[in-house]
Each structure stands twice: as C-alpha cells, then as structure tokens.
Amino acid sequence: MSETNRVYRLAKRPExxxxxxxxxxxxESVPDPGPGExxxxxxxxxxxxxxxxxxREGESxxxxxxxxxxxxxxxxGEVVESNGAGFEAGDVVTGNLExxxxxxxxxxxxxxxxxxVASVSTALGVLGMPGLTAYFGTREVAQPSAGDTFVVTxxxxxxxSVAGQLAKLQGARVVGFTGSEEKVEFLEDELGFDIAIxxxxxDDYRTALSEAAPDGxxxxxxxxxxxxxxxxxxxxxxxxxxxxxxxxxxxNDEDIxxxxxxxxxxxxxxxxxxxxxxxxxxxxxxxxxxxLGQWVATGxxxxxxxxxxxxxxxxxxxxxxxEGENIGKQLVQVGExxxx
Numbered sequence: 001m002s003e004t005n006r007v008y009r010l011a012k013r014p015e016x017x018x019x020x021x022x023x024x025x026x027x028e029s030v031p032d033p034g035p036g037e038x039x040x041x042x043x044x045x046x047x048x049x050x051x052x053x054x055x056r057e058g059e060s061x062x063x064x065x066x067x068x069x070x071x072x073x074x075x076x077g078e079v080v081e082s083n084g085a086g087f088e089a090g091d092v093v094t095g096n097l098e099x100x101x102x103x104x105x106x107x108x109x110x111x112x113x114x115x116x117v118a119s120v121s122t123a124l125g126v127l128g129m130p131g132l133t134a135y136f137g138t139r140e141v142a143q144p145s146a147g148d149t150f151v152v153t154x155x156x157x158x159x160x161s162v163a164g165q166l167a168k169l170q171g172a173r174v175v176g177f178t179g180s181e182e183k184v185e186f187l188e189d190e191l192g193f194d195i196a197i198x199x200x201x202x203d204d205y206r207t208a209l210s211e212a213a214p215d216g217x218x219x220x221x222x223x224x225x226x227x228x229x230x231x232x233x234x235x236x237x238x239x240x241x242x243x244x245x246x247x248x249x250x251x252n253d254e255d256i257x258x259x260x261x262x263x264x265x266x267x268x269x270x271x272x273x274x275x276x277x278x279x280x281x282x283x284x285x286x287x288x289x290x291x292l293g294q295w296v297a298t299g300x301x302x303x304x305x306x307x308x309x310x311x312x313x314x315x316x317x318x319x320x321x322x323e324g325e326n327i328g329k330q331l332v333q334v335g336e337x338x339x340x
Contacts, residue, residue: 005030006311008071008099014055017322022055023071023315033104038085040093040110041102042311042334046074046124047318048158049246070098074124076113077103078337085110090338094123099314101334117293120337125329126303127292130158133245133278134221135288138166140281141243141274142219146171149213151232154223155196156183158329159245162292163221164193165301172219175212177205177228179324186327191302205231221245233262236269244275304328 004027011024033039051073054062065071075097079087085107087093093110097103113123125131137159144150150167154160155176164174164187176187176196187196195212202208205228209217216237222229225247236242266273281288295301306326308317311334321330 003030004028005100005102007101008311008314010055010065010067010069010071012067013057018052018055018315018319020315020319025312030102031104033081033083033085036084036106037104038079038083038087038093038107038110039081039102039104040075040077040095040097041080042075042077042097042100043092043337044076044121044124044307045097045099045311045314045332045334046128047314047321047330047332048073048129049321051318052322070100072096072098074129075103076120076123078335082107087112092120092337094128099311101311115337118296121305121307121329121331121333122296122303124331125158125305126162126296126301127289129278130329131162131292132281132285132288134159134162134166135292136278136281136284137221137243137245137276138163139170141276142167142221142241144170144172144219148172148218149175149215149237150219150221151175151177151209151213151217152221152223153177153228153232154246155187155193156327157223158326160221160223161187161191161303161328162301165191167219167221168192169295169300173213175209177224183324183327186304190304199228206234209235216240219243222247230262233265233271236265236271238270240269240271242271242273244273306330308332310334 007026007028009024014022054065076094079089079091092113094113095105095110113120144167150172152160152164156178164176167174174193176193177199178196179200184196184198187193197208217235218237218240220232220242222244223246304327314332317330317332
C-alpha cells in the first residue's frame with residue numbers, strides 16, 4: 001500500500017464554468033480507519049453534473065463544499081482494512097467518498113458490490129445512482145405507458161440513456177435530444193430510440209420536436225432545462241407528466257435567465273410538473289437495483305461507460321460533462337482490484 005494519498009480539494013469557488021484552477025491536488029498521509037470504519041482504496045470514482053452546484057455558495061439540495069474541503073462523490077473501491085466496519089480486506093464496496101486514492105467511511109455508509117453480477121463500475125452507473133434516478137424518474141414520475149410519446153433530454157448521458165430504454169420497455173415512442181451525430185447513432189442504432197435530435201444542428205427546437213413527435217408529448221424527462229425545455233412545454237399533451245431531474249444547461253450561469261414564460265402552456269395542457277431527487281425513493285433502492293440488474297443481464301437495458309484513466313485527470317472528466325464529451329456514464333479509473 002502506498003504511504004501517500006492524493007486528495008482533490010476545492011481550491012476556489014468558480015465564477016461561471018469551472019476550470020483546472022478550481023481543483024487542488026494535495027499529497028497527504030493515508031488515513032487510518034477509526035472504530036467502525038473501513039479504509040477503502042479507490043477503483044473508480046464518479047463525476048456528475050450535480051457536483052457543480054456543490055461548488056457554489058448558498059443553499060442547494062446538495063450541501064455545498066467549503067473552499068479547502070475534499071471533493072466527494074460516488075466511489076467503487078476495495079477494502080484495505082476494516083476496523084469493525086463489517087467488511088473484510090478485499091471486499092468491493094461503493095459509497096460517497098472523497099476524490100482520493102484512499103478514503104475512510106463508517107461501515108453503514110458503504111454498500112457491498114458483487115463482482116459476479118456485472119463489472120464493478122456499473123455500481124456507479126446503470127446499477128447505481130444514475131440508473132436508479134432513471135428508474136424512479138421514469139416509472140414513478142413521468143409514467144410513460146404504451147402508445148405514449150416520451151421525450152428525454154441529455155439522452156445519451158448516464159441517466160437519459162437508461163430512462164429512454166425504460167420508456168421503450170413500457171411501450172412508449174421515445175424521442176431523445178442529444179449533442180452529436182455519434183450520439184444520435186448510439187441512441188437510435190444501439191439503444192432503440194425511435195428518433196434522436198441533434199440539438200446542435202438546429203436553431204428551431206420547437207419545429208424539430210414537432211416533426212419528431214407529431215402527436216405531441218405525453219411524458220417528458222428533463223435533464224437539461226433551458227431553451228429545449230421551453231420548446232417541449234409548447235408540445236405537451238393534455239395530462240402530460242414532466243419529471244424535472246436536472247438543469248445542466250444552467251449550472252454554470254451566474255445569473256439564471258428567465259426565458260419565455262411557459263406556465264400558460266401548463267394551464268391548457270393540465271400537465272403535472274414534478275421535480276424529484278433519487279433519495280426520495282431510498283427505501284426501494286434494493287428492489288430497483290435488482291430489477292435493473294435483471295434487465296442488464298437479459299440485454300433489455302444496454303449501457304456504455306466513458307472511462308478516464310488516472311485520478312490526476314478527474315477534473316478533466318468533470319469539465320467534459322459540460323462539453324458533452326461523454327456517452328453514457330462518465331467514470332475515472334483510479335486503480336485496479338488486487339489480483340486483476
């Protein structure tokens with residue numbers, strides 16, 4: 001085991017889009033696990049858009065980091081040492097841990113990962129928080145049914161790609177907004193979306209959507225917000241359901257744009273708009289993860305991972321999210337399992 005531990009800390013609060021100067025990589029001692037804790041060596045860490053909100057000062061649904069705090073996120077790691085945490089050395093676990101080579105956590109905050117089910121990296125993607133977000137946002141909030149038209153933005157990302165496939169399993173017609181022709185092919189040819197719209201190739205989202213969804217929109221899974229959502233609201237059918245999951249188009253804005261007023265569209269469509277957090281459904285995570293795992297095993301749900309190598313490159317992986325560089329789940333591989 002290394003005697004030093006690289007840890008990323010928040011160097012400053014970004015104004016607008018973060019850059020490399022937002023992150024500080026320090027070398028520290030490997031921590032010792034306290035009573036009831038385990039020492040975990042990072043194998044994969046997750047970078048997610050919501051982390052941008054934790055970099056700003058003020059209230060948010062996710063507690064903001066202070067300048068100098070270690071950055072944190074979803075991690076899959078291997079237990080190195082357990083001090084009464086209920087694990088053994090060599091166990092693979094997942095939890096919300098620091099961006100570091102090594103981190104400690106209380107046993108109850110760690111969840112075992114079975115390497116025989118799928119690649120352990122999936123515990124941060126299709127079988128982790130993004131997959132669960134898609135599962136509950138689609139099935140419980142947007143609620144597409146057979147014959148419905150389901151629209152999802154950020155469709156080639158970790159959440160959107162699963163949400164669209166779940167809607168297809170329900171018998172819906174699925175339209176996805178994405179940001180490149182490569183992603184259009186991924187959605188249509190690999191995942192079975194009925195149509196994908198490259199929003200970077202059109203200035204008229206409303207016309208593009210009306211052509212892709214001539215019968216209107218019955219269910220909308222919103223990961224992006226902004227002008228695309230403005231356009232979708234004009235196409236909502238009566239009793240449409242809108243699941244508001246993310247607003248990545250606005251995360252780096254210092255002043256949130258007002259945009260066109262769209263509430264009148266909700267009056268005539270009588271649509272239901274509901275924001276949600278995956279934690280709202282925590283009591284049902286185990287059942288949902290089992291179901292997702294079955295669909296992955298049978299090929300009913302496919303997934304892709306974009307993997308960046310090396311902890312030192314974690315900031316690049318994070319910043320790439322806002323440029324749409326990833327297809328599927330964006331991960332950083334930090335280490336390998338012993339004996340692999």
